[in-house]
Amino acid sequence: MTATGKYLRIALGVAVIAALIIVPMNFNRYGLYILSQWAVMTIAAMGLNLTLGYAGQVSLAQGAFVGIGAYAAAIMTTQGMPLVAALAVAIVLCFAIGWILGYPALRVQHHYLAFVTLAFSTLAFLIFRNEDWLTKGIYGISNIPRPNVLGFATNRPLPFYYFCLGSLGIVSLAMWWLIRSPWGRAFVALRENPVRALSLGIDTRRYTLMAFAIGSALGGVAGTLYAPLTQYIDPVPFNLSLSLDLLMMVIVGGSGFFFGPFLGAMIAVLLPEWLRFTQGYYLMLYAVAVILLLIYSPTGILGILDRYLAERRTKAASALRAVAKSRLETAP
């Protein structure tokens, strides 16, 4: 990559971050709510992107992990405990459950694995709904407080949005570091060719479990933000459709691309809202848009960009080759 290209990318990144901070200052409560929702869903999708995009394990349980995180936050903060404690519990719990759920992934792959995680998703939903003593069942938990962060109350929509955005920032940095660490390389090796990874001395068993556990823990993090965002939770939002939604976000954005979940969550959260002016048709149009996108580019939005860049590189390379060849031919 050239130096200018690098600076351009940094400049673009800074501009996007600045826009995410400054532009919403004038937004109404609805706009801020939707943007906060985008940040929360992006975190959950990033977790799934790690499991699916980098380590290649199909999971239909990410929505359940968001639910576990949300219930941890709701139950603990309504009892007067701080959200940080709930966050810790959610991360540990989701990590542990994700680790255990990863065991079938050692034996089954692809759609068989999807079925195992689907069963877990249903199980989690039934626990949320039927264990009244803990989750208040179908009535749900209301009046979930929003946290004080470093002494600032986040009750108003704008501070809470910044809280979600800040959390997204921290998670993104951690993820950025993770996928560039030896772990991240090992995850990709696992996806591309497990046998070769094993022969290279990568403990595929441990890394498979790890990919599942970390991805699930991020689902839990998203959940602990979701509960104070809506301030009321019941089991319904955490059923299978959320897991499918998150899966779609990852695939539509571009599975295995770092920025895939950001774009995917944007499509899944914002596109239906933009299409609402079409009244009864908005969900249909949304579905059609997603289908068309995946027909055009099965690797998602970032897949289009990737294809374009690859083509440009190929063109540049063949141009260079042609020049070199003509030089050779014209050489005396």
Next chain:
Amino acid sequence: MRSGIFAGLLLATVSATAAFAQGAPIKLANVAELSGGGATVGNNWKNGIDLAIEEVNAKGGLLGRKLEVTHADSQSNPGVARAQVQKALDNEPYVLLGPGYSGSVKVTSPLAAEAGIAQIMGGEAAELTQGGNKFLFRTSFGQQSSMPKVAKYINDELKAKSVAIVWVNNDFGKGGRDVITKEFAKYNIKVAADISTEAGQADFAADVSKIKAAAPDVVFVYVNEEESARMLKELKRQAITVPLVGETTLVGQKVVELAGDAANGARGHVGLTTDAPVDLVKAFREKFVKKYNYVPDHNGLKGYLAIYMIKATTEKMGKVDSKAFADNLHGLTIKAASEPGILMDVTFDEKGDIDRQGFLVEIVEGKQVVKQVLPKLN
């Protein structure tokens, strides 16, 4: 380019000024379950609203101003409902309508209260109106007022000593089951079987076997219409002959159509039904069927009534004042004689609960027959 912007600004200013002038439409916002699990509820509610608004506008509007409503879809998801209500409130509607699911009402009612805008909703869970929210109004009986009537009937008329409860495991079914279980305890009626079922469940054979094993004096069925019909068929198939008692969802026209003969003998308490022996309700039903080509359930009636609640309250105030609206609806009695759109006399109490006449009905040869009219309390 610049002149274009100026023209646009000018136009915006002019139209904004016009909006404040007398005769500008009154904006209402509806947030309901137009897709997802509650789509039947939400679409009936929406159609009821549209029908009523069309009527009001055709007769010259409200205090000379047209009514206008925006519909937003909550996807039957409380999180989405919250976003849509937020959006609706940002546009400062006169009154907020919906949602229908109790969970979605719970998550949105604090927002409406904070904005000081009255919310007329379809939720029936008992607790909704018990939290001291001054801006929330029901359109139908809450379970805390309908269930005691059912329990009393089972005790006084049917003299039951034990009962099997079949309920659908969502906030509607669970809410009703919890309230009636407490009522049964008051009468020392034993709950012989407590059976939870799923929304959309197709096969009730196992559940009915459990009922048969428990041998109760009465079966109380509290599931949605389609499931009620399947349940009734299975009860008939397994030859259970004890009285079957329920609520609106057990004895509605739709259940009769789906269950056929199996519906005969089912009885229940009905607050709002298009089968009510009231001329105005019959007329409503005809209008609705003419416009939409299907018979509405009680949610269609609720949406329709919501608009006439707004009309009656506003006419009482003599002005369109969103801040004073809730205060004026509390304690208001609306008589069908003076406001035919309200269909039956109704009174709103300080909590936003309603008082209206109800019916005890039984299905006889495929027809709903009113056995008893339960009068309005005050």
